[in-house]
Amino acid sequence: MxxxxxxxxxxxxxxxxxxxxxxxxxxxxxxxxxxxxxxxxxxxxxxxxxxxxxxxxxxxxxxxxxxxxxxxxxxxxxxxxxxxxxxxxxxxxxxxxxxxxxxxxxxxxxxxxxxxxxxxxxxxxxxxxxxxxxxxxxxxxxxxxxxxxxxxxxxxxxxxxxxxxxxxxxxxxxxxxxxxxxxxxxxxxxxxxxxxxxxxxxxxxxxxxxxxxxxxCGISTFVLDIEGRRDHAGTTSMTKRSDPLCCAADGILAVQRIAAAGGDSVGTVGELTSASPLTNVIPETARLTGEFRSPELAGLKQLQAEFDAEAKVADSRHRTRSTVTWGHTDAPxxxxxxxxxxxxxxxxxxxxxxxxxxxxxxxxxxxxxxxxxxxxxxxxxxxxxxxxxxxxxxxxxxxxxxxxxxxxxxxxxxxx
Ligand SMILES: [Zn+2]
CATH class of the missing domain: 3.40.630.10 (Zn peptidases)
Known part of the structure; x- marks a missing residue:
């Protein structure tokens, strides 16, 4: 040639x-x-x-x-x-x-x-x-x-x-x-x-x-399952309620904040679902799906650890109980x-x-x-x-x- x-x-x-x-x-x-x-x-x-x-x-x-x-x-x-x-x-x-x-x-x-x-x-x-x-x-x-x-x-x-x-x-x-x-x-x-x-x-x-x-890039996907308490939306005070959607909202912003801090890392939320479509009920559960991507496996692990920690912080803020389940991780x-x-x-x-x-x-x-x-x-x-x-x-x-x-x-x- x-x-x-x-x-x-x-x-x-x-x-x-x-x-x-x-x-x-x-x-x-x-x-x-x-x-x-x-x-x-x-x-x-x-x-x-x-x-x-x-x-x-x-x-x-x-x-x-x-x-x-x-x-x-x-x-x-x-x-x-x-x-x-x-x-x-x-x-x-x-x-x-x-x-x-x-x-x-x-x-x-x-x-x-x-x-x-x-x-x-x-x-x-x-x-x-x-x-x-x-x-x-x-x-x-x-x-x-x-x-x-x-x-x-x-x-x-x-x-x-x-x-x-x-x-x-x-x-x-x-x-x-x-x-x-x-x-x-x-x-x-x-x-x-x-x-x-x-x-x-x-x-x-x-x-x-x-x-x-x-x-x-490597990719890690997650599901955040949030358990709150089903209550009346009119009679439950803002300081007492356990609202899984508020925890999910913190989770969404945590994805953005964590990923933005890490060089080439990115994070995206796919879907947010809740147990009730009604506005007069505080739903008992919510679910958030998302992913992080990074050029480094260590970076991916770091993002996972930070998101796990953020979920705990959101739980304490909103009196909820969250479980983060990480899916199949594709290494970079x-x-x-x-x-x-x-x-x-x-x-x-x-x-x-x-x-x-x-x-x-x-x-x-x-x-x-x-x-x-x-x-x-x-x-x-x-x-x-x-x-x-x-x-x-x-x-x-x-x-x-x-x-x-x-x-x-x-x-x-x-x-x-
Ligand atoms: Zn292609």
């Missing part, structure tokens, strides 16, 4: 693919919605598999719905280089999040074919199932199945109507009972590289064309330095100076980094907008990202 070799993607194919996927959306939802395991998601993945086959890959769909295409390398016993992302969206989402990485990964295979290059390592192209999560509260479904971290408890998790994650997977034509068989072996994988839009404003602010990620994923250096070199070979940055959004790379050295290549998001219909990245930026992805695969093929 040389600097001068033409490894640019075929822009027309990228544009056509993007247009096709943009048409496979649920018109009953706002934005560009192709929600995981929906009819549109199934149709999108069928199209992705077909494009993989046309690119010369052999395809299979595993028990959770991951679409996997293989291009055998000249040394079939060498571990595979994996490229991929996800083609599902959040409800009301955009047309670039995940999609750019799936189109880009297929285009890597197409570019290699055009250039007459057969890599030493096999190339594995993946469209991970349901990265964005579901009302059952499980994100990164496909990559977690591949990493072996999708538990039976999570498959049994239900939404408010009693539909479980296993039901969703079955409804899309897959086999939740066979999820154990989706697991990949670390020994079979040499590297994981994912192209993605930044979903934030940093690259645009810095004037950066190509980003190479240093690490991906550190991208592999050697592989990231190859991505920086690949960017330079394509004529771009790579900008190193932290990702406050989570990705399938978090799960993959437990299996193989992993890195991510970012392209800018206009105004930093994402998970909304306005999400936009210029096609020229997408093409730049795909060329850097292709070159990173070839650098990795030579170096690993």
């Amino acid at each position: 040389t600097r001068s070799q033409n490894l640019a993607p075929e822009g027309d194919w990228v544009q056509e693919g993007w247009t096709h996927l943009s048409g496979l959306v649920d018109t009953d939802l706002p934005g560009w919605s192709r929600v995981g395991f929906s009819e549109q998601d199934v149709a999108g993945r069928d199209w992705v598999a077909q494009q993989m086959r046309q690119a010369g890959l052999t395809t299979r769909v595993d028990a959770v719905g991951n679409v996997i295409g293989m291009l055998e390398g000249t040394n079939p016993s060498a571990p595979a280089i994996v490229v991929g992302s996800h083609s599902d969206t959040v409800p009301g989402g955009g047309r670039f999040d995940g999609i750019v990485g799936v189109l880009g990964a297929i285009e890597v295979a197409r570019t290699l074919r055009r250039a007459g290059i057969r890599p030493t390592h096999s190339l594995m192209v993946v469209d991970f199932a349901n990265e964005e999560g579901n009302p059952q509260g499980v994100k990164l479904v496909g990559s977690r199945a591949a990493a072996g971290t999708l538990s039976a408890t999570e498959l049994a998790a239900a939404d408010s109507e009693g539909t479980t994650l296993a039901d969703l997977i079955t409804g899309a034509g897959h086999q939740p009972d066979a999820v154990a068989g989706c697991r990949w072996k670390a020994d079979d994988l040499a590297a994981y590289v994912e192209l993605h839009i930044e979903q934030g404003p940093v690259m645009e602010e810095q004037g950066a064309e190509i980003g190479v990620v240093t690490r991906v 994923a550190i991208m592999d330095e050697q592989l990231s250096a190859l991505a920086v070199r690949a960017a330079s070979a394509a004529g771009h100076e790579a900008f190193r940055l932290y990702s406050g959004a989570t990705h399938d790379s978090v799960e993959m980094s437990a299996l193989a050295p992993s890195t991510m290549i970012f392209v800018p998001s206009r105004d930093g907008r994402s998970h909304c219909p306005e999400e936009w990245t210029d096609l020229a930026d997408v093409e730049r990202g795909i060329e850097v992805l292709t070159r990173t695969v070839l650098e990795a093929d030579a170096a690993l």
